[in-house]
Amino acid sequence: xxxxxxxxxxxxxxxxxxxxxxxxxxxxxxxxxxxxxxxxxxxxxxxxxxxxxxxxxxxxxxxxxxxxxxxxxxxxxxxxxxxxxxxxxxxxxxxxxxxxxxxxxxxxx
Amino acid sequence: xxxxxxxxxxxxxxxxxxxxxxxxxxxxxxxxxxxxxxxxxxxxxxxxxxxxxxxxxxxxxxxxxxxxxxxxxxxxxxxxxxxxxxxxxxxxxxxxxxxxxxxxxxxxxxxxxxxxxxxxxxxxxxxxxxxxxxxxxxxxxxxxxxxxxxxxxxxxxxxxxxxxxxxxxxxxxxxxxxxxxxxxxxxxxxxxxxxxxxxxxxxxxxxxxxxxxxxxxxxxxxxxxxxxxxxxxxxxxxxxxxxxxxxxxxxxxxxxxxxxxxxxxxxxxxxxxxxx
Amino acid sequence: xxxxxxxxxxxxxxxxxxxxxxxxxxxxxxxxxxxxxxxxxxxxxxxxxxxxxxxxxxxxxxxxxxxxxxxxxxxxxxxxxxxxxxxxxxxxxxxxxxxxxxxxxxxxxxxxxxxxxxxxxxxxxxxxxxxxxxxxxxxxxxxxxxxxxxxxxxxxxxxxxxxxxxxxxxxxxxxxxxxxxxxxxxxxxxxxxxxxxxxxxxxxxxxxxxxxxxxxxxxxxxxxxxxxxxxxxxxxxxxxxxxxxxxxxxxxxxxxxxxxxxxxxxxxxxxxxxxxxxxxxxxxxxxxxxxxxxxxxxxxxxxxxxxxxxxxxxxxxxxxxxxxxxxxxxxxxxxxxxxxxxxxxxxxxxxxxxxxxxxxx
Numbered sequence: 001x002x003x004x005x006x007x008x009x010x011x012x013x014x015x016x017x018x019x020x021x022x023x024x025x026x027x028x029x030x031x032x033x034x035x036x037x038x039x040x041x042x043x044x045x046x047x048x049x050x051x052x053x054x055x056x057x058x059x060x061x062x063x064x065x066x067x068x069x070x071x072x073x074x075x076x077x078x079x080x081x082x083x084x085x086x087x088x089x090x091x092x093x094x095x096x097x098x099x100x101x102x103x104x105x106x107x108x109x
Numbered sequence: 110x111x112x113x114x115x116x117x118x119x120x121x122x123x124x125x126x127x128x129x130x131x132x133x134x135x136x137x138x139x140x141x142x143x144x145x146x147x148x149x150x151x152x153x154x155x156x157x158x159x160x161x162x163x164x165x166x167x168x169x170x171x172x173x174x175x176x177x178x179x180x181x182x183x184x185x186x187x188x189x190x191x192x193x194x195x196x197x198x199x200x201x202x203x204x205x206x207x208x209x210x211x212x213x214x215x216x217x218x219x220x221x222x223x224x225x226x227x228x229x230x231x232x233x234x235x236x237x238x239x240x241x242x243x244x245x246x247x248x249x250x251x252x253x254x255x256x257x258x259x260x261x262x263x264x265x266x267x268x269x270x271x272x273x274x275x276x277x278x279x280x281x282x283x284x285x286x287x288x289x290x291x292x293x294x295x296x297x298x299x300x301x302x303x304x305x306x307x308x309x310x311x312x313x314x315x316x317x318x319x320x321x322x323x324x325x326x327x328x329x330x331x332x333x334x335x336x337x338x339x340x341x342x343x344x345x346x347x348x349x350x351x352x353x354x355x356x357x358x359x360x361x362x363x364x365x366x367x368x369x370x371x372x373x374x375x376x377x378x379x380x381x382x383x384x385x
Numbered sequence: 386x387x388x389x390x391x392x393x394x395x396x397x398x399x400x401x402x403x404x405x406x407x408x409x410x411x412x413x414x415x416x417x418x419x420x421x422x423x424x425x426x427x428x429x430x431x432x433x434x435x436x437x438x439x440x441x442x443x444x445x446x447x448x449x450x451x452x453x454x455x456x457x458x459x460x461x462x463x464x465x466x467x468x469x470x471x472x473x474x475x476x477x478x479x480x481x482x483x484x485x486x487x488x489x490x491x492x493x494x495x496x497x498x499x500x501x502x503x504x505x506x507x508x509x510x511x512x513x514x515x516x517x518x519x520x521x522x523x524x525x526x527x528x529x530x531x532x533x534x535x536x537x538x539x540x541x542x543x544x545x546x547x548x549x550x551x552x553x554x555x556x557x558x559x560x561x562x563x564x565x566x567x568x569x570x571x572x573x574x575x576x577x578x579x580x581x582x583x584x585x586x587x588x589x590x591x592x593x594x595x596x597x598x599x600x601x602x603x604x605x606x607x608x609x610x611x612x613x614x615x616x617x618x619x620x621x622x623x624x625x626x627x628x629x630x631x632x633x634x635x636x637x638x639x640x641x642x643x644x645x646x647x648x649x650x651x652x653x654x655x656x657x658x659x660x661x662x663x664x665x666x667x668x669x670x671x672x673x674x675x676x677x678x679x680x681x682x683x684x685x686x687x688x689x690x691x692x693x694x695x696x697x698x699x700x701x702x703x704x705x706x707x708x709x710x711x712x713x714x715x716x717x718x719x720x721x722x723x724x725x726x727x728x729x730x731x732x733x734x735x736x737x738x739x740x741x742x743x744x745x746x
Contacts, residue, residue: 002448007439014298021368036165039371044296045155046368048165087443087489088529088536088720091581096637100734102645104741106622 001078006052008040008074015042017069020062024048025075029057037075055079122208129196129205130189132157132181135213136167142174145226145251146215147383148206149179150235152257153264154294154305156186160232164371173380175228178213180206182234184304197304197311203242210249217248226251228383232370233257234264237317240345243324254329254379257366260341260348262317263290267309276302323348327355329382331375333364357382407590413583415557416446416522418591419564420484424454427482430568432459434469434486434522443488444524444583466492470499470521474507477517484568486522490577491534491717493523497542504573505548519573520564525553526630526680527727528581530720536580537717538681540628543575544658544690551658553577555617555632557587559655562611577657579629613656614664620650623674623737626665626691628654631678631728638733647737657687665691666698673699676708676736680727683711705743710736 008018021039025031036048038060055077062068134157135146147170151160157179161167170177181188183196195201210227218226227249231239236255243250268287274280275291282288294305328349332339339360346356361372369375410418423430432447438461441448451459462469466487473483487493493500500521508516527536543551550572554560560578567574617632618639625635632653639649652668654660669675675695677688692707710728718726 002445004441004448021364021371022373024373034168036168039165039368039373041368041371045159045163046371047159047163048371050165050168088531088580090584091528093585096641096730098641098730098734100731100738102642102647102734102738102741104622104647104738106647106741 001080003058003076003078004053004055005073005076007071008068009049009052010070011040011042011047015044015070017067018042019067020064021046022064023060025051025057025060027057027059031055031057031077049074053077053079122212124204124208125201127196129183129201130191131183131205131209132187133209133213134179136171136177136179138171138174138176140174141176142384144175144223144384145228146176146178146210146213147228147230148210148215149177150206150229150231150238151179151182151185152233152235153290153308154185154297154300155232156299157181158186159297160235160370166230166370166376169376169380173384175380175383176214178210178215180209182308184301184308186299190301190304190307194307194311194314197308199238199241199312199315199317202238203245206238206242207246207249215249218251228252228254230254230379230383231256231258233259233366237262240319240324241317241322243326243328244322247325250324250326252327252329252383252385253324254331254382255345256331256375257336257338257369258330258332258342258345259338260317260319260344262312263338264309264312265316267313269306269310269313272306272309319345319348323352323354325349325352325354327382328357329379330356330358331369331378332360333366333369333372334360334362335364336366336369338366407588409586410557410561410589411584411586412554412557412560412578413445414586415561415589416564416578417448417450418589419561419568420447420450421453423484423565423568424450424458427569429480430458430482430484431476432484432486433462433472435462435464435488435492437461437486442486444580446522446524446578446583447486466494466496467499470496470504473519473521474499474503474517477504477507477519478515482518482520482568484520484522486524488524489531489535490523490525490537490539493537493539494534500543500549500573500575501546505546508572509548516571517573518569518571520567520570520576521573522564522576522578524580524583525577526579526581527717527723528579528630530723532720533717536723538679538712539575540577540657540679541681541685541687541690544687548573549658550574550656551577552656553579553629554655555579555582555627555629555653557585558589559611559615559653561589561591563655566611577629581630582633585633611655613661615653615655616650616664616668617653618649618651620648620672622648622672623676623740624650624652624665624668624672625676625678625733625737626652626654626668626695627678628657629680631680634728634730635678635733638730638737641730641734642737647741649737654691660690660694662694662698665695669695669699670702673702673704674740675699675703676710676733676740678710678728678733678736680712682714683709684714686711705740708736708740 018040025037031051033054034050037051038049058078059076061073149161184190215227216225229239236258243253268284271282275282330342359378361369437447438451469485473485476483504517554563627635635651642649677691688709710733
């Protein structure tokens with residue numbers, strides 16, 4: 001198992017921080033990609049942050065009411081080591097299948 | 110999951126001979142619950158993206174099997190910013206909303222057919238529009254959820270002259286509410302300030318009078334505990350109630366006018382209230 | 386096992402660190418560990434590329450390195466491959482040892498000008514005064530059902546350019562040692578990582594000592610030195626020559642051929658420029674039959690170069706012309722058609738059968 005930490009992403013509009021309103025997930029919970037994980041409030045709006053990936057929540061940073069700067073740790077996931085990158089899938093290790101048979105008279109000259 | 114999102118550009122109709130240029134999207138659910146579509150109307154100086162997408166509303170409604178129609182109000186989000194004042198009047202916007210809902214497939218209510226009619230969720234200024242729309246379109250509107258509603262329209266009290274002067278030469282604005290609303294409008298660089306001031310001017314011409322026309326359909330009123338406007342909810346409940354409407358209210362603990370929008374309690378209450 | 390290793394297992398008390406530990410790592414983890422050690426050992430090394438810093442790379446090869454070694458040594462770049470390689474040239478001129486990453490092989494095309502016109506010939510152009518100690522990591526080849534430009538085989542393109550060295554590991558162990566070796570070379574090395582093999586685990590003898598020496602110390606014979614080819618499986622009747630992800634497939638084919646009484650040797654080329662011609666001559670001199678397997682298209686592929694080298698050295702003893710089993714002369718297909726494009730077990734077996742059936746005259 002590997003841990004992946006996600007910082008508070010750039011929320012656009014020149015925002016540099018956000019206040020945690022409510023966590024929608026808790027440590028130990030398995031979350032899916034795009035599942036809402038936290039409600040945040042910025043100086044401009046309130047928003048729900050979708051999970052950047054699937055995995056088990058290991059740690060969350062910032063209790064309700066606390067402010068987090070963009071780039072600071074927000075949430076840590078535990079993911080299997082063989083999780084693929086953002087593109088593509090992990091090839092399955094399958095037993096080799098064959099249809100072709102070899103036939104040869106091997107003269108040992 | 111943004112399942113089946115599409116704009117309804119291809120079905121664009123003019124209203125009263127002009128194209129309002131409003132940006133509309135229809136968000137299809139992965140599994141349709143067979144219920145009528147839900148129209149979302151955002152607040153002043155916001156947009157469908159900020160008010161409904163980023164806050165998780167569209168996904169939550171889609172997950173509940175609802176078809177969602179979003180529209181950016183004139184001068185907001187990806188909609189046009191018309192030059193004429195009439196495009197910003199609440200009555201004109203209501204006419205545009207009716208055309209948009211119809212184009213997106215909403216049909217008049219028929220007894221025993223849950224796919225007919227239209228549910229509406231409004232927020233702040235959007236709540237005012239939803240209140241009036243519900244009152245004037247009883248054949249179409251099924252149920253309404255009003256977030257951060259107010260019996261008095263703070264935009265109608267906006268001091269336009271002071272705002273113009275402030276923008277011209279920096280003269281401080283005396284009225285606290287006006288200064289706050291202008292600051293809010295200026296926060297988003299994407300906002301078209303001229304268009305937002307036009308909207309305010311148009312609203313001043315047609316200020317909100319909840320008693321003039323009140324909906325008869327079931328209404329859910331929701332506000333944050335720390336939202337000053339929550340104090341006017343009993344008045345709205347009374348006005349609709351005396352016309353026979355079923356009214357429910359929800360006050361979300363700890364939340365303000367700005368941040369009640371993401372609240373799970375708000376979303377869950379709305380989805381349950383509209384899910385009949 | 387060597388005497389030293391055997392002796393250790395009976396030694397009382399704590400095990401001394403004279404023998405390097407053997408870890409069970411995926412190629413992904415092995416590469417990550419290698420980069421970590423390179424950064425620690427060589428202060429002039431810098432690592433950068435798209436998503437290499439904060440995210441730790443889309444394949445997690447640089448995972449945790451920015452946090453450990455700092456944003457000045459491990460950092461993100463704009464989505465501009467030409468700039469990534471152009472910056473590498475400047476850094477190398479200034480005395481750094483850049484290890485840039487091109488996120489996917491197909492993204493190397495926009496950087497070809499910097500690679501071919503600057504990196505490959507700067508040393509030559511400057512009469513040896515501006516060496517380019519750059520190791521360009523390129524997640525390469527297909528096999529993960531990725532979209533277009535995410536699965537290409539550029540080895541022949543790079544191998545054709547004088548001044549470049551090209552290497553592709555096939556095991557976690559080789560990946561670890563070849564990367565550490567490449568990163569300390571004074572010449573530019575194109576390091577082609579077989580992305581479909583990132584997740585398979587294998588034994589890795591980790592070492593801070595000179596690459597190669599660690600294995601000998603641990604009593605592990607890797608079948609050749611890290612600077613040349615490796616005999617991945619010994620056999621008597623025929624030699625399969627492969628690199629990258631195709632080595633594992635050829636080893637599977639060798640097991641199946643054994644069921645039919647054919648004893649196949651598998652040579653993992655490792656270095657695609659320069660090619661270890663001696664190793665080819667040794668193997669095919671013994672087996673007298675050879676099939677080259679690669680994912681890249683047939684025409685002007687590296688298989689032609691390998692076939693020529695074998696013919697050159699083994700012409701008198703070859704029992705059949707060298708066969709090639711390769712991808713087709715088409716653009717790399719979409720993920721759904723990948724299995725039809727990449728040489729599969731049956732196509733390789735057919736290639737072997739063609740060689741076995743060949744009779745002179």
